[in-house]
Amino acid sequence: MAHFTKATSVKDWLNQRLAVETVERVMASEYWIPKNINFLWAMGMVLAITFALLLVSGIFLLMYYQPDVKDAFYSVNYTIMRDVDFGWLWRHVHGVAASVVFLIIYIHMFTGIYYGSYKKGREMIWVSGMLLFVTFSAEAFSGYMLPWGQMSYWAGMVITNIFSLGGLHLDGLVEWIRGDYVPAQAFLTRFFMLHVLLLPLAIMGLIGLHFAALRIPHVNNQDGEEIDFDAESKKYLAGDTAGSKVIRFANDFMSKDMMVVGFFLIFFFYLVFFQYGFALDPVNFDPADGLKTPAHIYPEWYFLWSYEILRPFSVNIGLIAFGFAQVIFVLLPWLDRSPNAVPASRRGLFSIWFWALLIDMIVLTAMGKLPPEGIFSTIGLVAAIAFILLWVALPFITKNEKKA
Amino acid sequence: MGKAFGAVAGVGAVGSLVAMKKSWDPLPSVKAAGFTTLDMSIYKEGEIITEKWRGKPIFVLKKSAAMIAKQTESQKARDVVVGDAHFMLAIGLCTHLGCIPAYVPAEESFLCACHGGMFNWAGEVTKVPPPRGFDIPPFKIDGTKLILGEAGPEYQKMKDSGVTL
Numbered sequence: 001m002a003h004f005t006k007a008t009s010v011k012d013w014l015n016q017r018l019a020v021e022t023v024e025r026v027m028a029s030e031y032w033i034p035k036n037i038n039f040l041w042a043m044g045m046v047l048a049i050t051f052a053l054l055l056v057s058g059i060f061l062l063m064y065y066q067p068d069v070k071d072a073f074y075s076v077n078y079t080i081m082r083d084v085d086f087g088w089l090w091r092h093v094h095g096v097a098a099s100v101v102f103l104i105i106y107i108h109m110f111t112g113i114y115y116g117s118y119k120k121g122r123e124m125i126w127v128s129g130m131l132l133f134v135t136f137s138a139e140a141f142s143g144y145m146l147p148w149g150q151m152s153y154w155a156g157m158v159i160t161n162i163f164s165l166g167g168l169h170l171d172g173l174v175e176w177i178r179g180d181y182v183p184a185q186a187f188l189t190r191f192f193m194l195h196v197l198l199l200p201l202a203i204m205g206l207i208g209l210h211f212a213a214l215r216i217p218h219v220n221n222q223d224g225e226e227i228d229f230d231a232e233s234k235k236y237l238a239g240d241t242a243g244s245k246v247i248r249f250a251n252d253f254m255s256k257d258m259m260v261v262g263f264f265l266i267f268f269f270y271l272v273f274f275q276y277g278f279a280l281d282p283v284n285f286d287p288a289d290g291l292k293t294p295a296h297i298y299p300e301w302y303f304l305w306s307y308e309i310l311r312p313f314s315v316n317i318g319l320i321a322f323g324f325a326q327v328i329f330v331l332l333p334w335l336d337r338s339p340n341a342v343p344a345s346r347r348g349l350f351s352i353w354f355w356a357l358l359i360d361m362i363v364l365t366a367m368g369k370l371p372p373e374g375i376f377s378t379i380g381l382v383a384a385i386a387f388i389l390l391w392v393a394l395p396f397i398t399k400n401e402k403k404a
Numbered sequence: 405m406g407k408a409f410g411a412v413a414g415v416g417a418v419g420s421l422v423a424m425k426k427s428w429d430p431l432p433s434v435k436a437a438g439f440t441t442l443d444m445s446i447y448k449e450g451e452i453i454t455e456k457w458r459g460k461p462i463f464v465l466k467k468s469a470a471m472i473a474k475q476t477e478s479q480k481a482r483d484v485v486v487g488d489a490h491f492m493l494a495i496g497l498c499t500h501l502g503c504i505p506a507y508v509p510a511e512e513s514f515l516c517a518c519h520g521g522m523f524n525w526a527g528e529v530t531k532v533p534p535p536r537g538f539d540i541p542p543f544k545i546d547g548t549k550l551i552l553g554e555a556g557p558e559y560q561k562m563k564d565s566g567v568t569l
Contacts, residue, residue, distance in 0.1 A: 154503065154518075157501075157502045157503070158501040158502055158503060158518060161501040161502040162501065166535065167535065169569060175430055176425075176428055176429060176430075177428070178430075179428060179429070179430050179431070179434070180430050180434050180459065181430070181434070181438070181458035181459055181460060182458065182459035182460055184434075184459060186430065186431065186434070190428070290456075290459050290460070290461075291454060291456060291461045291504070292504065293503045293504035293505075293506075293517065293518070294517070295506075295517050296517050297503060297517060297518045310519075311519050311520075311533070312533075313532075313533060314532040314533050314535060315499075315500050315532075315533050315534065315535040316535065318533055371517075371520075372519055372520035373520065377520065
C-alpha cells in the first residue's frame with residue numbers, strides 16, 4: 001500500500017490521493033501549443049463551449065418536455081414557451097446553438113483542410129472529428145423530431161425512408177426503425193431516447209477520443225512546420241520563453257482561446273435575443289399531420305448541401321451520390337496523396353481544389369433551399385456532379401504535387 | 405479458458421442483440437390496427453379523395469368514362485374494378501422518399517413538392533426522382549366494399565405481374 005503522511009494543506013491532501021499537481025501539469029501547464037497559429041485555432045474551444053450550452057439548455061428543456069404525440073407539440077410551444085419562467089430562453093439557446101454549432105464545425109473542418117491538419121500522424125484527429133460530425137448530425141436530426149410539428153413529422157418520414165435504400169425496397173427495415181408504418185408514438189419516444197441519452201453519450205466519448213488523438217501529434221501550426229515539442233518545451237521551461245516556438249496550454253493559450261470565445265458569445269447571444277427566428281422554422285409551428293405534406297420541405301441549412309446531392313438524380317443514383325458525400329470526407333487523409341502538410345495557398349492545384357470545393361458546397365446549400373424547379377434544378381445537378389468529380393480528381397492532382 | 409469465456413459471452417451478446425432487435429419491432433397493437441374498410445359506392449367520378457390506412461394517405465379516384473376510354477394498357481393494369489366502376493387506388497406517398505404529392509387538376513397530375521417528382525392521374529410516374537408509379541395497397545374486394553390490408557386475388561395478380569411492389 002502506498003504511504004500517506006499527514007497533509008499540510010487541502011491541496012497536499014488531494015495531491016497524495018489524486019496526484020492533482022501531476023494531472024494539472026500533464027493536462028494544462030505542460031501541454032504545449034505552437035505560437036504560430038491564428039484565431040481559427042480557437043474553434044475547438046468555441047465548439048466545446050457551444051456543446052456545454054446545448055447540454056445545459058437541454059437539461060432545462062428536458063424537465064418540461066413530454067415525449068407523447070398528443071402532448072409534445074404543446075409541451076414545447078405552450079408549456080415551455082409561455083408557462084415556464086425563462087423557458088423561452090432555454091429553447092432559443094438550444095435552437096440557436098444547434099444551428100450555430102454546425103457553422104463552427106464547418107469552419108473547424110475547412111480550417112483543417114486548408115492547413116493540412118489531417119496528415120503526418122494527425123489522421124485520427126480527422127477521423128474522430130468526422131465521426132463527431134456524423135453523431136452531431138444524428139443528434140440534430142433526432143432533436144428536430146421532438147417538437148412534433150409538420151417539419152418534424154415530414155423530415156422524419158423522408159429521412160427514415162432513405163433506409164429503404166431505393167431499389168432494395170427494405171420497407172421492413174424502415175418500419176423497424178420507426179416501430180410503426182409511419183412516424184408515430186414509438187418513433188417519437190425512441191428518437192427522444194436517442195436525443196437525450198444514447199447520442200449525447202456517444203458524442204462525449206468521441207470528444208474524449210478527439211482530444212486524445214491530438215495529444216501525441218500536437219496541434220498543427222500556420223506553416224505546417226514540424227516542431228520538436230520536447231526541445232521547444234525545454235527551452236521554454238529553461239526561461240527562454242521568447243525564443244521557444246511553444247506556449248503553455250493553460251493559462252497562456254487558454255487566455256487567447258477565451259478571448260475568441262468571448263467574441264463568439266457576444267455574437268451568439270445577439271442571435272439568441274434578437275435573431276432567433278432563423279433557427280425556428282415557421283412550418284414547424286403547425287402540429288404534425290400525417291395526411292398533409294407541407295408545400296415545400298427542406299432540411300435545416302447545415303444539411304442542405306448533402307440534400308441537394310440526393311435530389312437531382314433518380315432514386316438509386318441519388319442515394320449512391322448521397323452515400324458518397326457522407327463518407328468521402330472521412331477518407332480525406334488517404335485521398336490526398338501529397339506528403340506536403342502546408343497551407344493550401346502553397347500547394348498549387350490543391351489551392352484551386354480547396355476553394356472550388358468550398359464554393360461548390362455553398363452553391364449546393366443555396367440550391368437545396370430553393371424549390372426543385374427550372375434553372376435551380378439544373379444548377380443543383382451541375383454542382384452535385386462537380387462535388388463528386390472534385391473528390392475523384394483529388395488523388396490525381398495531389399499525386400503530382402511538387403514538394404513544398 | 406479464454407475460448408469458454410468467449411463462447412459464454414458470445415451467447416449472451418447474440419441473445420441480447422435479438423432482444424434489442426425485437427424490442428424495436430412494431431407493437432402487436434400497431435400491427436392489429438392495420439386494416440381499413442372502404443365503401444366504394446359513395447365516390448363521385450373524377451374526384452380525388454384521400455383516405456387513411458396505417459397512418460398513410462390513400463388516394464381514391466373514381467375514373468370518368470372519358471378517362472376509361474383513353475386508358476393505355478399499362479394504365480388498365482392498375483385499374484381496381486369494383487362492380488362496374490373503375491378506380492385508381494394508390495398509397496398517396498411519393499415512391500421516392502414518402503412525401504404526399506398534391507393533385508394539380510390543370511395538369512391531371514400529382515406533383516411532389518419535396519424533390520419535384522410527378523405522377524399522372526392513373527398513378528404512373530412521369531418525372532424522376534421517383535423510381536416507379538404509386539404503390540397500390542393490399543386490397544380485397546368484398547361486394548361494393550374494399551378491405552385494405554388484406555391481399556385478395558386481384559391484388560395478388562397485380563403484385564405477381566409487377567404492377568405494384
